[in-house]
Amino acid sequence: MTAPLRVALLGCGTVGGAVLRLLDEQAADLAARIGRPVQVAGVAVRRPDRHPEVPADLLTTDAVGLVTRDDVDLVVEVIGGIEPARSLILAAVEAGKSVVSANKALLAEDGVALHAAAAKAGVDLYYEASVAGAIPLLRPLRESLAGDQIRRVVGIVNGTTNYILSRMAETGAGFSEALAEATELGYAEADPTADVDGFDAAAKAAILASLSFHTAVTAADVHREGISAVSATDVARAAEIGCTVKLLAICERVPGEEGDTVAVRVHPAMIPTSHPLAAVGGAFNAVFVEAEAAGQLMFYGQGAGGEPTASAVLGDLVAVARNRVAGAAGAGPTAYAELPARPIAETPTRYHVSLDVADVPGVLATVATAFAEHGVSIATVRQDGHGDAATLVIVTHSAPDAALSSTIAALREVPAVRGVTSVLRVEGLS
Numbered sequence: 001m002t003a004p005l006r007v008a009l010l011g012c013g014t015v016g017g018a019v020l021r022l023l024d025e026q027a028a029d030l031a032a033r034i035g036r037p038v039q040v041a042g043v044a045v046r047r048p049d050r051h052p053e054v055p056a057d058l059l060t061t062d063a064v065g066l067v068t069r070d071d072v073d074l075v076v077e078v079i080g081g082i083e084p085a086r087s088l089i090l091a092a093v094e095a096g097k098s099v100v101s102a103n104k105a106l107l108a109e110d111g112v113a114l115h116a117a118a119a120k121a122g123v124d125l126y127y128e129a130s131v132a133g134a135i136p137l138l139r140p141l142r143e144s145l146a147g148d149q150i151r152r153v154v155g156i157v158n159g160t161t162n163y164i165l166s167r168m169a170e171t172g173a174g175f176s177e178a179l180a181e182a183t184e185l186g187y188a189e190a191d192p193t194a195d196v197d198g199f200d201a202a203a204k205a206a207i208l209a210s211l212s213f214h215t216a217v218t219a220a221d222v223h224r225e226g227i228s229a230v231s232a233t234d235v236a237r238a239a240e241i242g243c244t245v246k247l248l249a250i251c252e253r254v255p256g257e258e259g260d261t262v263a264v265r266v267h268p269a270m271i272p273t274s275h276p277l278a279a280v281g282g283a284f285n286a287v288f289v290e291a292e293a294a295g296q297l298m299f300y301g302q303g304a305g306g307e308p309t310a311s312a313v314l315g316d317l318v319a320v321a322r323n324r325v326a327g328a329a330g331a332g333p334t335a336y337a338e339l340p341a342r343p344i345a346e347t348p349t350r351y352h353v354s355l356d357v358a359d360v361p362g363v364l365a366t367v368a369t370a371f372a373e374h375g376v377s378i379a380t381v382r383q384d385g386h387g388d389a390a391t392l393v394i395v396t397h398s399a400p401d402a403a404l405s406s407t408i409a410a411l412r413e414v415p416a417v418r419g420v421t422s423v424l425r426v427e428g429l430s
């Protein structure tokens, strides 16, 4: 075998630590698969004293120096966040090193520029771990489905929130307790509000939409709602109608007379328990892809956690290392179209609304009028209880999101409506 390929590891937390361990445990197999041994050239960390597990001569706090060293061939970035990750990746690429990253926040913000820099330098930029952890998803979109027309991508792409919602539904666990467990298990981001408020899923949705529709979608183009407003009442109401609550990422290419648009949204939604996504529990992720020729495809697996994510990082590492051995670069950036984003206000959706009402004559008609006045058609209504404790549970037909949200605003002004206790979108009901 010839000279080793030398890897610089940036960051040694949940994912970086697992990458380092697997590189060591699987050294012989990786060497056989690549055709050259892989050696760790250095590990950039913030606090070397916190990493007794790493040989001291590998540790450095000088990440820029490490990525530009002549004896480094490949760089793995698992620091996370925008800076210094972006500058480090650009420095590595400009120095001729291929890069593997797990950083969805950065790819969703600056993917076009990073791809352009990698293409200019003739190196690879792979980031399979950034979306849906261990699940092979980005390379299938970039490569296997490059000859098809993808119309829709729908999935659960955040392990932390799926873990929290699963625990709330299955055991009645409280939100904070379930979040603490997800953090302890290594699923959550360094700042877990990125998970809870939907930023992480929105970044992943932007990456999925960009690769699926060959257009530049950033996290800022994604309509984002997290799960912090999802209450035990929402979860219970969902169960009453045979549904479960999931945080969904939905990416659609919408044909229009004046050209296609792209609609990308992340929000909690009720889905029927018979829906395949309803069975996706804990930190697992699942993504449906609908393509014109291929039809429906489903990708399922562990979406978070050190080892599952490290598996995707190592898969990319093998791919870029093989390209390096062959003296080639892999699949480059896609040719970006410029499809406009369709605003959430115009996106058709269905709502489940739960109202506390005074059970007085005419209340049902007043509530129904509020829906009708905003052009929203009601699919089902159920009334529970009597007197001041009466509850109306309404499921609408599909209507533009703006019509539904103005209906809710109008209902809040109706005197007989004591409170709007639950409002969630509904997906997948026939």
Ligand SMILES: NC(=O)C1=CN([C@@H]2O[C@H](COP(=O)(O)OP(=O)(O)OC[C@H]3O[C@@H](n4cnc5c(N)ncnc54)[C@H](O)[C@@H]3O)[C@@H](O)[C@H]2O)C=CC1
Residues within 6 Å of the ligand: 010, 011, 012, 013, 014, 015, 016, 044, 045, 046, 047, 063, 078, 079, 080, 081, 084, 102, 103, 104, 105, 129, 130, 131, 133, 186, 187, 188, 189, 190, 303, 304, 305, 306, 309
């Ligand atoms: N934990 C997970 O399940 C998954 C994480 N990811 C992504 O992988 C990346 C890493 O995530 P985790 O390992 O979970 O985070 P982490 O917070 O456990 O690890 C990041 C490490 O980078 C270090 N670091 C920060 N700034 C640094 C700098 N300037 N120089 C050197 N080291 C620095 C931190 O001290 C920390 O040890 C993030 O982009 C995250 O979004 C992707 C998929 C799954």
Ligand SMILES: N[C@@H](CC=O)C(=O)O
Residues within 6 Å of the ligand: 130, 131, 132, 133, 157, 158, 159, 160, 161, 187, 188, 189, 195, 200, 303, 304, 305
């Ligand atoms: N925090 C993320 C980690 C993987 O991307 C998640 O919970 O999904």
Ligand code: NA
Residues within 6 Å of the ligand: 128, 129, 130, 131, 132, 133, 134, 135, 136, 137, 138, 312
């Ligand atoms: Na993945």
